[in-house]
Amino acid sequence: xxxxxxxxxxxxxxxxxxxxxxxxxxxxxxxxxxxxxxxxxxxxxxxxxxxxxxxxxxxxxxxxxxxxxxxxxxxxxxxxxxxxxxxxxxxxxxxxxxxxxxxxxxxxxxxxxxxxxxxxxxxxxxxxxxxxxxxxxxxxxxxxxxxxxxxxxxxxxxxxxxxxxxxxxxxxxxxxxxxxxxxxxxxxxxxxxxxxxxxxxxxxxxxxxxxxxxxxxxxxxxxxxxxxxxxxxxxxxxxxxxxxxxxxxxxxxxxxxxxxxxxxxxxxxxxxxxxxxxxxxxxxxxxxxxxxxxxxxxxxxxxxxxxx
Amino acid sequence: xxxxxxxxxxxxxxxxxxxxxxxxxxxxxxxxxxxxxxxxxxxxxxxxxxxxxxxxxxxxxxxxxxxxxxxxxxxxxxxxxxxxxxxxxxxxxxxxxxxxxxxxxxxxxxxxxxxxxxxxxxxxxxxxxxxxxxxxxxxxxxxxxxxxxxxxxxxxxxxxxxxxxxxxxxxxxxxxxxxxxxxxxxxxxxxxxxxxxxxxxxxxxxxxxxxxxxxxxxxxxxxxxxxxxxxxxxxxxxxxxxxxxxxxxxxxxxxxxxxxxxxxxxxxxxxxxxxxxxxxxxxxxxxxxxxxxxxxxxxxxxxxxxxx
Numbered sequence: 169x170x171x172x173x174x175x176x177x178x179x180x181x182x183x184x185x186x187x188x189x190x191x192x193x194x195x196x197x198x199x200x201x202x203x204x205x206x207x208x209x210x211x212x213x214x215x216x217x218x219x220x221x222x223x224x225x226x227x228x229x230x231x232x233x234x235x236x237x238x239x240x241x242x243x244x245x246x247x248x249x250x251x252x253x254x255x256x257x258x259x260x261x262x263x264x265x266x267x268x269x270x271x272x273x274x275x276x277x278x279x280x281x282x283x284x285x286x287x288x289x290x291x292x293x294x295x296x297x298x299x300x301x302x303x304x305x306x307x308x309x310x311x312x313x314x315x316x317x318x319x320x321x322x323x324x325x326x327x328x329x330x331x332x333x334x335x336x337x338x339x340x341x342x343x344x345x346x347x348x349x350x351x352x353x354x355x356x357x358x359x360x361x362x363x364x365x366x367x368x369x370x371x372x373x374x375x376x377x378x379x380x381x382x383x384x385x386x387x388x389x390x391x392x393x394x395x396x397x398x399x400x401x402x403x404x405x406x407x408x409x410x411x412x413x414x415x416x417x418x419x420x421x422x423x424x425x426x427x428x429x430x431x432x433x434x435x436x437x438x439x440x441x442x443x444x445x446x447x448x449x450x451x452x453x454x455x456x457x458x459x460x461x462x463x464x465x466x467x468x469x470x471x472x473x474x475x476x
Numbered sequence: 477x478x479x480x481x482x483x484x485x486x487x488x489x490x491x492x493x494x495x496x497x498x499x500x501x502x503x504x505x506x507x508x509x510x511x512x513x514x515x516x517x518x519x520x521x522x523x524x525x526x527x528x529x530x531x532x533x534x535x536x537x538x539x540x541x542x543x544x545x546x547x548x549x550x551x552x553x554x555x556x557x558x559x560x561x562x563x564x565x566x567x568x569x570x571x572x573x574x575x576x577x578x579x580x581x582x583x584x585x586x587x588x589x590x591x592x593x594x595x596x597x598x599x600x601x602x603x604x605x606x607x608x609x610x611x612x613x614x615x616x617x618x619x620x621x622x623x624x625x626x627x628x629x630x631x632x633x634x635x636x637x638x639x640x641x642x643x644x645x646x647x648x649x650x651x652x653x654x655x656x657x658x659x660x661x662x663x664x665x666x667x668x669x670x671x672x673x674x675x676x677x678x679x680x681x682x683x684x685x686x687x688x689x690x691x692x693x694x695x696x697x698x699x700x701x702x703x704x705x706x707x708x709x710x711x712x713x714x715x716x717x718x719x720x721x722x723x724x725x726x727x728x729x730x731x732x733x734x735x736x737x738x739x740x741x742x743x744x745x746x747x748x749x750x751x752x753x754x755x756x757x758x759x760x761x762x763x764x765x766x767x768x769x770x771x772x773x774x775x776x777x778x779x780x781x782x783x784x
Contacts, residue, residue, distance in 0.1 A: 189588070192602065209605040241588045245595030247563055247609040252556035273583050275618045277648040280497070280549045287553030294500065297517040301555040310583045312620040312643060314650035335620060340585040342622035346668065349659040356657065356664070363653070 169305055169331035170381075170403060171373040173267050174428060176234030182468040183423075185269060185405070186229055186460075187435025188238040188257060190218045194440040196453045211246035215253035218243065221456075222257045225439050226264050228457030229464050235267035235305075237405075237433055258303040267305045269405065273335065275310035281320040289321065289330040306331035308383055308405070311360050318367055322380065325371055331379035334364050336395065339385025339408030348391075357391060358398055365399040377403050377428065384422065386414030386432065393421035396429070404430040409467075410437035416470045427475050438463045477613055477639035478689075478711060479681040481575050482736060484542030490776040491731075493577060493713070494537055494768075495743025496546040496565060498526045502748040504761045519554035523561035526551065529764075530565045533747050534572055536765030537772050543575035543613075545713075545741055566611040575613045577713065581643065583618035589628040597629065597638040614639035616691055616713070619668050626675055630688065633679055639687035642672050644703065647693025647716030656699075665699060666706055673707040685711050685736065692730065694722030694740065701729035704737070712738040717775075718745030724778045735783055746771045 177183050192200065192214055199220050200213075207213035226236065238261075243254035261268050274284045288307050291298040309318060311334050321332055337347055337357040347357040361382060368378030378401050384392050386408035395404075404422050408414045409432050422430035441447040441463035442456035451459040485491050500508065500522055507528050508521075515521035534544065546569075551562035569576050582592045596615050599606040617626060619642050629640055645655055645665040655665040669690060676686030686709050692700050694716035703712075712730050716722045717740050730738035749755040749771035750764035759767040 191587070204603070209602045211600060211602060211607055211609060214600075214602050239584075239588055241582070241584055241591040241595075244559075245591040245600050245609065247595070248556045248560035250595075251552075251559045255555055273618075274549070275581050275583060275620075275643075276547075276549055277646065279499070280547055283549040283553040287549075287555070287558075292519060292522075292553050294517045294519060294522050295512070299519055301519060301553065310581075310618050310620050312583075312618050312654055313646050313648060314653035314655070316648050316650040335583075338585065338621050340621060340624050342624040345622035345671070346620055346664070347622070349657075349664065349667065351657040351659055351664070356654070356659070359657065360654065 169325065169329050170377045170379045171375055172305070173234065173331070173403070173431070174375050174377065176267050177428070177431065180232055180234050182233055183431050183471060184233045184464060184467055185235040185237045185431050185433045186225070186233050186438050186464060187271070187407075187433050188222050188225065188236050188439065189242050189435040190221050190439065191242065192217065194436065194443065195221045196442075196456050198454060212249040215243065215246045215249040218250075219253040219256050223260050224457040225460050226261055226266065228461040229438070230264035230266055232461065232468065233266070233464055235269055235431065236261050237269040237271050239271040239435070255302060262303045268303060269333065270302060270304035270307040273308050273310050275313050275317055277313055277317050281317055285320045285324045290324040290328050304330070306333060306379075306381070308333045308335065310335050311363065315363070315367070322367060322371070325379050331381060333381040333383050333405040334360075336360050336364060336382040337384050337388050337391050339387045343385065358394065361395045361398045365402055368402055372401060375428070377401055381405055383407065386418060389418045389421050396421055396424065400424060405433065406430050407433045410434045416473050419471070420474050423474065432471060434467055438467065477633065477637050478685045478687045479683055480613070481542065481639070481711070481739070482683050482685065484575050485736070485739065488540055488542050490541055491739050491779060492541045492772060492775055493543040493545045493739050493741045494533070494541050494746050494772060495579070495715070495741050496530050496533065496544050496747065497550050497743040498529050498747065499550065500525065502744065502751065503529045504750075504764050506762060520557040523551065523554050523557040526558075527561040527564050531568050532765040533768050534569055534574065536769040537746070538572035538574055540769065540776065541574070541772055543577055543739065544569050545577040545579050547579040547743070563610060570611045576611060577641065578610060578612035578615040581616045581618050583621050583625055585621055585625050589625055593628045593632045598632040598636055612638070614641060614687075614689070616641045616643065618643050619671065623671070623675070630675060630679070633687050639689060641689040641691050641713040644668050644672060644690040645692050645696050645699050647695045651693065666702060669703045669706045669710075673710055676710055680709060683736070685709055689713055691715065694726060697726045697729050704729055704732065708732065713741065714738050715741045718742045724781050727779070728782050731782065740779060742775055746775065
């Protein structure tokens, strides 16, 4: 998985992942109106509008970014129809050649972890038939439950060429309440970083990186630099750029000397670009996917400063 | 929420929650065959079989236990159809008067946490229409991200009379890797316990317990006793009884002097009772829900030892 991700990053010369976290307020009126006229103002209409919106966004960016990261909460809230829109979004992104990171942040144990692993990065069996339900190359996980909550997924990463990004240091303001606690001379997030590094040792790819990555928020550049040292072979998935306040100059320490090691997420900065300047003046609402494309290209340019 | 849960526990004289974590291997052949003949050996068939299985189990136990706890992973793995079976299970359990604990263990921040909160314990809006998508009285959450990952749910608990059970000390063997770390003279799970106690202060019900509860595994009686002292007003949701090895005599310390304060989960010990002795000899496969009933009554009797 990680070699495929790195190949896509190099091909596009762009360490960006586009967060597909739609909200109805982002979706152009013409898409919503069509959905409402077909399905009423229902969760099903919201789900259908999200799928239509996502497809256009993907059409706008699939050749200039390596990956998308749909956030399952945005779909799950609308029930089964929402989950179908999530599943259809994954499939469309895969058809367009994108790497897909499912932002699911699941955490569970034993048979439950196995069920999540089968569904999200493996295959589910119904008697002798087996099915790929969620077409994801990697997923995010929460480590609070310990190794036996992660191991079922690691097995699947080996068997199905998949990857994980495990929450280490998250981008939110209160992330330190638990993650920054001192656990015997180091912070908890550092300890978790070492665990992630350890879990990833058996999954190092040809380029020297592991398929077991870490989520490290863009809002914590100092902590990221420490983590970069602790876990040199771990790819970082970095949320918090743009809307959450981090800028390119904060991000240098997230990368290794080889220019690899991190992929930066932007969600509403790209998918809702049509609602803010300078894009709003340049594109009509119907051209929202072109606004997204330009915002993604601007982000690429911004990130290139890091490597000068 | 917590007063409603306590009322149900007192009405049934039974601090048991039945975990609705179906697997195809638990489902009687006649249910599976009907689903396969209608839908083929597909995820949809698995979902339909789960719903049919759950309804019968609920019919068998709704008058003798206060609550059920469906584990979403078991449904989510089968995609949108699986989620529909989850949603339909929640609805059926509510119709039968049961309290419903959605075991979702979600963890996320800001707008994402809000989306989960709206969907799972609030209402989702589509323009001026609003919908209850998941009919749950409470849900489980993971605390690793800190207060701002929990607060959106606390607001919803107030507005919609709902509750939470937050992971504090989980039942799995490796739970200590992170949860038992020493964080300045106390264990991380104790620190998290104090945070949960704090989060719950504004939601204390008439009986003196908070709507913000804690998940404390049955496999850790000593840690539970410590936590009982730290968080006297917090209800404990206790997994790990039965299949994971804990017995009633391990559970005394999970309860307060008033005989309240804990609700004990059993999943396969009840829902798959028909596959093991002594129930297997007494009930035919078609009577699986009667086996579940008898296992639930046996569990009730077993737990009553605690209060002697």
